[in-house]
Amino acid sequence: MTAVLHALSDETRLSIVRTLHAEPDGRACGTFPVNLAPSTLSHHFKILREAGLIRQEDRGTQRWTVLRRPEFDARFPGFLNAVIAATEITPARS
């Protein structure tokens, strides 16, 4: 669980998870709304993958990133929802 919490304790990774949360089919690499070097983004994906939050798969010539929502919800019920909800609240209060 600390690996999951650590994975989510970074604005970029939290933003990736929120983006994927809104897109159940996943997203092609290179289309994430972040302005980072590919190697940096790759590093963030690795941490999210190792925490069990995402999986990456090749579809044709593209690599796709998908949130492992069902597996994650089964393992930690309510957790991801609570994190997403909490991050939606934060900006409105700051």
Next chain:
Amino acid sequence: MTAVLHALSDETRLSIVRTLHAEPDGRACGTFPVNLAPSTLSHHFKILREAGLIRQEDRGTQRWTVLRRPEFDARFPGFLNAVIAATEITPARS
């Protein structure tokens, strides 16, 4: 929110939060079931305090640490419950 996730992404701090979660009245410093130098424990308390998870107060000659449960639940509904539930699940699966 990332500060909260970071604060909880450490086994010691998560254990402190879980201990306090079970004791709504809080706990006197020096009575936490962790084997750490006072300065190390103090460092962990500081991170939890800055994330808004705990408060510390003097009661007579003792310093008490209390989980800021109501404030935190009001700010991030369901989040703390989901984290506590998730950390209860993890050991059974490992």
